[in-house]
Each structure stands twice: as structure tokens, then as C-alpha cells.
Amino acid sequence: MVGAHAGKAHRDERIAVAVLSTCSAIFVLAIALILFYLAWSGTKLFFVDHVSPFTFLFSSDWDGLSGKFGAAPFIAGSLVATGFAILVGGPLGVAIGVFFSELAPERVALAFKPAIEVLVGIPSVVYGWLGLTLLVPLIGRVFHSGGDGLLAAGIVLSIMILPTVISLSEDALKVVPTSLREGSAALGATRWETISRVLIPSASSGLAVAVILGIARAIGETLAVQLVLGNAAVIPTSLLKPASALTAEIVMDMGDAPDGSPFQHALFSMAFLLLLIAMALIVLIRIALRRRA
Amino acid sequence: MARAIAPPAPLSARLSGDRARSRRIVDRIATGLLWTSASTVVGLLLIFVGYLFVKGAGVVTWHFLTGSPSASEAGGGVGPLIFNSFYILFLTLLFTVPVALCAGMYLQEYAGPGRFRDLVQFSAESLATVPSIVMGLFGLLIFVQTFHWHFTALGGALTLTLLNLPAMMRVTQEALAGVPATLREASMGLGATKWQTVLRAILPSAIGPLTTGVVLVAGRIFGETAALIFTAGASVSYGKSAYDFNPFHTAETLAVGLYQTHREALVPDADAIGNGSALVLLVMVLAFNVIARVVGRRLTIHFTGKA
Numbered sequence: 001m002v003g004a005h006a007g008k009a010h011r012d013e014r015i016a017v018a019v020l021s022t023c024s025a026i027f028v029l030a031i032a033l034i035l036f037y038l039a040w041s042g043t044k045l046f047f048v049d050h051v052s053p054f055t056f057l058f059s060s061d062w063d064g065l066s067g068k069f070g071a072a073p074f075i076a077g078s079l080v081a082t083g084f085a086i087l088v089g090g091p092l093g094v095a096i097g098v099f100f101s102e103l104a105p106e107r108v109a110l111a112f113k114p115a116i117e118v119l120v121g122i123p124s125v126v127y128g129w130l131g132l133t134l135l136v137p138l139i140g141r142v143f144h145s146g147g148d149g150l151l152a153a154g155i156v157l158s159i160m161i162l163p164t165v166i167s168l169s170e171d172a173l174k175v176v177p178t179s180l181r182e183g184s185a186a187l188g189a190t191r192w193e194t195i196s197r198v199l200i201p202s203a204s205s206g207l208a209v210a211v212i213l214g215i216a217r218a219i220g221e222t223l224a225v226q227l228v229l230g231n232a233a234v235i236p237t238s239l240l241k242p243a244s245a246l247t248a249e250i251v252m253d254m255g256d257a258p259d260g261s262p263f264q265h266a267l268f269s270m271a272f273l274l275l276l277i278a279m280a281l282i283v284l285i286r287i288a289l290r291r292r293a
Numbered sequence: 294m295a296r297a298i299a300p301p302a303p304l305s306a307r308l309s310g311d312r313a314r315s316r317r318i319v320d321r322i323a324t325g326l327l328w329t330s331a332s333t334v335v336g337l338l339l340i341f342v343g344y345l346f347v348k349g350a351g352v353v354t355w356h357f358l359t360g361s362p363s364a365s366e367a368g369g370g371v372g373p374l375i376f377n378s379f380y381i382l383f384l385t386l387l388f389t390v391p392v393a394l395c396a397g398m399y400l401q402e403y404a405g406p407g408r409f410r411d412l413v414q415f416s417a418e419s420l421a422t423v424p425s426i427v428m429g430l431f432g433l434l435i436f437v438q439t440f441h442w443h444f445t446a447l448g449g450a451l452t453l454t455l456l457n458l459p460a461m462m463r464v465t466q467e468a469l470a471g472v473p474a475t476l477r478e479a480s481m482g483l484g485a486t487k488w489q490t491v492l493r494a495i496l497p498s499a500i501g502p503l504t505t506g507v508v509l510v511a512g513r514i515f516g517e518t519a520a521l522i523f524t525a526g527a528s529v530s531y532g533k534s535a536y537d538f539n540p541f542h543t544a545e546t547l548a549v550g551l552y553q554t555h556r557e558a559l560v561p562d563a564d565a566i567g568n569g570s571a572l573v574l575l576v577m578v579l580a581f582n583v584i585a586r587v588v589g590r591r592l593t594i595h596f597t598g599k600a
Contacts, residue, residue, distance in 0.1 A: 009486045016488040020403060023395035027416040027462070030455055034423060034431050041434055092330055099327040114582070115335045121509070121578040122341070123516025125552045129571045130341055132555060162334060190320035220424025222519040223552055247426050254523055259438065271430045278422040
């Protein structure tokens with residue numbers, strides 16, 4: 001009796017381990033397949049259609065339907081919009097992370113935190129819609145321009161990366177030992193001196209991770225950006241003129257590109273480039289975290 | 294939180310002189326700026342919510358919520374789109390929850406430190422940073438171009454599964470990590486096997502945070518757009534009924550619909566439909582947030598007796 005019971009428990013245990021580890025392996029398989037398929041489809045432009053990678057990366061001559069595959073305008077657009085978002089949203093997000101970790105009275109935190117969580121949940125297409133109907137006309141009126149362009153995209157992205165940066169930098173600051181705060185205060189430092197000279201330096205790698213994940217979110221953002229950019233395949237010369245970005249161009253053109261055409265291959269190359277950037281950011285995060293350890 | 298730092302340092306306050314005063318002024322300015330930053334963001338959210346309500350409230354009627362989209366005339370609704378959103382959400386959760394739950398349990402309770410655990414963790418992190426549109430193109434390559442399913446609800450749901458597995462696994466891991474070690478020890482001490490412990494002691498006491506997490510992820514799936522355009526498609530299938538349960542039919546969701554209203558809508562009231570759709574999406578996000586918290590708390594009380 002007892003033996004049979006123990007035998008069944010033992011068998012259940014083995015089945016459980018097998019099922020659970022298989023589910024874990026799905027993660028590894030999934031990312032491997034994604035990398036493989038996108039590398040495969042994303043390099044056809046170079047190996048099948050014989051477009052030089054140099055042309056793809058640095059030429060600004062783009063017309064998918066007539067065989068011109070210079071993606072430089074989109075790469076530049078993505079970099080400028082993301083750079084803007086990091087310059088504005090990065091410091092603002094870290095500041096609010098500091099606010100929640102060091103300043104906010106409990107009641108204020110309880111009131112403000114749900115707001116941040118709602119900001120995370122708002123779908124990117126709704127941000128795009130807000131950008132299109134609220135922000136673009138506003139920019140147009142203030143700067144006497146069309147309103148759409150990299151400034152609008154940068155502002156929308158700044159807001160969209162905030163929740164990520166805020167919550168990760170708050171976490172990074174909270175793990176700084178209290179004794180450091182006490183030591184600093186005992187030496188006569190004001191609260192701001194403690195924050196700027198003790199807490200931020202000792203949380204620096206965690207803060208770096210917060211900003212890097214903000215970059216990852218910004219560079220991959222698609223619809224919010226597409227809706228406010230104005231979509232012109234030119235190297236951006238002004239924040240107030242229509243521009244485009246890697247993600248925006250993919251979503252704009254994919255429906256028009258015939259299956260298996262060089263045009264479609266070029267769009268897959270752009271997706272592969274985005275994937276490579278995302279992977280590079282993951283590696284950067286690993287390096288930042290290892291430095292902390 | 295804030296209590297960790299003593300209020301303006303007493304020692305510097307006692308030091309007289311210009312330097313001490315200027316340090317105090319800098320401290321005040323910094324404090325003011327930090328408060329301003331946080332208030333600005335909350336203010337922005339209030340503006341967004343207020344704007345969407347003002348613009349969309351007049352549009353959202355029962356007819357709008359249940360009616361079929363119109364191809365060229367004003368007065369169309371978004372009923373089938375809302376249905377498709379829920380249908381794809383349901384399919385996605387059907388795949389995501391079991392796999393992510395099992396993987397989370399494995400990493401948190403079974404796998405010791407080692408190469409396999411590192412590999413799964415690294416894969417999950419990488420998967421989490423794949424941009425939504427890139428995942429959409431992967432879905433297009435696999436489900437549309439390789440399997441020849443064309444645009445389908447199932448293809449969309451599987452693509453969203455890949456996109457949301459990491460978040461769901463993280464939710465599981467965090468929920469399980471919150472269970473006190475004494476519970477594990479007590480269960481194992483009573484002679485339970487590891488699996489019995491996980492299934493009957495740990496999972497029930499983690500059910501509150503687990504549910505909260507699942508509902509929050511569900512909210513994100515509901516609003517996902519870029520990954521669906523080229524997998525589930527951007528048109529409503531014209532089957533026998535507007536409410537189409539066939540997972541192999543095209544299924545445009547509400548979020549994709551909102552995107553399309555700007556891109557290629559031919560109806561004269563496209564702006565109104567956009568405003569209405571945006572409001573419905575926002576209200577859904579708020580609802581998912583509230584449900585997540587209420588249900589999570591209820592379940593925690595029910596299963597652990599703790600508030």
C-alpha cells in the first residue's frame with residue numbers, strides 16, 4: 001500500500017519535472033527560431049537580390065517598388081527619435097524613480113503609483129492616436145509647421161518609456177543599503193547631496209539598465225511613431241519636418257510589398273536590424289549587471 | 294521608502310554662513326523639481342484620460358459597441374472588432390498561461406543554478422526585448438507564409454503568445470518568490486514530494502499575486518497592435534455572422550481597427566470612430582487594472598487568510 005503510494009508520487013514527480021523543463025525549453029527554442037528565421041529572411045536582400053549591405057545601411061535612396069533599397073533615412077529617424085526620448089525621458093524617469101524611492105510620502109506614492117501603472121497599460125496605438133490628434137496639432141500651432149515629425153515622435157516616445165525607466169530606477173535605488181543614506185546624513189549632507197553624490201553613483205549600474213531598457217522600448221515602438229512621423233523617406237534635417245523610422249516604414253510598406261520580392265526582403269532586413277539592436281542592448285544590460293556583481 | 298533619509302540634515306542646518314545656506318537652497322530646489330517631475334507625469338495621464346473621455350464619450354453608444362463596421366457610410370460600429378480582441382486574448386492566454394506557469398515553476402522551484410537555468414533566463418530576457426513589429430513579421434513568416442494559414446486569429450494569438458511568454462513567466466516567478474520558505478519546509482517536512490509541495494502548498498498561497506499578474510498581462514495583450522496587423526490581419530472576416538469563432542479566419546481587433554481608421558478608412562466619420570475606439574481601449578485598460586487588484590486581493594485572502 002505505502003509502497004504503491006510512494007511509487008505513484010515518485011512517478012508524478014518525474015512527469016512534473018519532464019513537463020516543466022519542456023515548457024522552459026520552449027523559451028530557448030522560440031528565441032532561436034526567431035533569430036534563425038529573421039536572419040534567413042533578413043539577409044536574402046544581400047545574398048539573393050545582391051544588394052550591397054553598404055547600400056542598405058548608408059544610401060538614402062529609397063523606393064521599394066523600383067528597387068532602391070537605401071535604408072539610411074529610417075535608421076537615422078529611429079536613432080534621432082530614440083535619442084530624443086532618452087535625453088528627455090531618461091533623466092525625467094530617473095528623477096521620478098528617485099522621487100518614489102526617497103521623497104514620496106506614503107499617501108502620495110499610493111496615489112501616484114496607479115497612475116504610472118495605467119500609463120504602462122495604455123496601448124501604443126492609443127498613444128499614437130493621442131499624438132496624432134492632440135500633440136501634432138499643438139506642435140503645428142506652436143512652431144508654425146505641419147506638426148508631424150521627429151519632435152512629435154520624440155515626445156510621444158519620451159512619455160512611453162517613462163514607466164519602464166521609473167520603475168526600474170526606483171528598484172535600483174531601493175536596494176542601496178540604508179546605512180549609506182544614514183552615513184551620508186550623519187556627515188551633514190543635505191537630502192539632495194545624499195541623492196546626487198551617494199545614492200545615484202551607487203545605483204549607477206541599475207540606473208543604466210533602466211535607461212537601456214528604455215532605449216529598447218523606444219527603438220522598437222512602431223504605431224505610436226508611425227502615426228506622428230509624417231512618413232517621408234528622407235534623412236531628417238529638422239525635428240519639425242516629416243521623417244520616418246525603421247519600425248514605421250515596415251508597418252507602412254509591408255502590405256504593398258509582394259511576397260518574395262526584393263522589396264519585402266528589404267523590409268525583413270530592417271526587422272533583422274531591429275532584432276540585432278535589441279540583442280545588443282540585452283548584452284549591454286548583462287555587462288552592466290555583471291559590473292555590479 | 295522616504296523615511297530612510299532624515300529630513301534636511303540637522304548638522305548643516307546648524308552651520309551658519311553662505312555656503313550652508315546655498316546648500317539648503319539647492320536642496321529645496323532639487324526637492325521642488327522632483328515633486329514637479331512626478332506631478333507632471335500624473336498630470337499628463339489626467340490630460341490623456343480627460344481628452345479621450347471628452348472626445349469619445351459622445352461616440353460610444355450601444356450601437357457603436359455592437360454594430361458592424363461600415364465600408365463607406367457613416368454610423369458603423371466596432372462590435373466584431375471588440376469580439377475579436379477578446380477572442381484573440383482568450384486564445385493567447387490559453388497558450389501563454391500554462392507554458393509560462395510551468396516554466397516559471399521550473400525556474401523558481403526546481404532548477405538549481407546552472408547552465409540550463411541561465412540559458413532559459415537569457416532566452417526569456419531576449420524574447421522580452423524583441424519589438425512587437427519584429428515579432429509580427431516572424432508570425433507572418435511562419436504562420437502566413439510557411440503554414441499558408443493566411444491571416445488568422447490563431448496565427449495572431451500564437452504570435453502574441455511568443456511576445457507575452459516572458460512577462461507571464463516573470464509574473465509567475467515573482468509570485469512564487471513571495472511565498473515564505475517556511476511553507477516549503479513544512480510541506481516537505483510532512484513527507485510531501487516536491488511536486489506535491491508546489492501544487493498544493495506553494496501555488497495556492499501565490500494565487501493572489503499570480504492572478505493580478507495574469508490580468509495585467511491580459512490588459513497588455515488586449516491592446517497589442519503591431520504584432521497583429523500582419524498575422525491576424527486588418528479586416529473583419531465576412532463569415533455568416535460578425536462574431537466569428539473560427540480560429541482560421543481573419544480577425545481584426547479593436548486596436549488594429551483604431552490604427553486602420555487613420556490609415557485607410559473611407560468612412561466620413563473615421564475620426565469619431567477613432568475617438569470612440571481609443572476611449573474603449575482606455576476604459577478596458579483601466580478595467581483590467583482594477584480587476585487585477587480586486588481579484589488578486591480577494592484570492593489572497595481566500596487562500597492564505599492574509600489581507
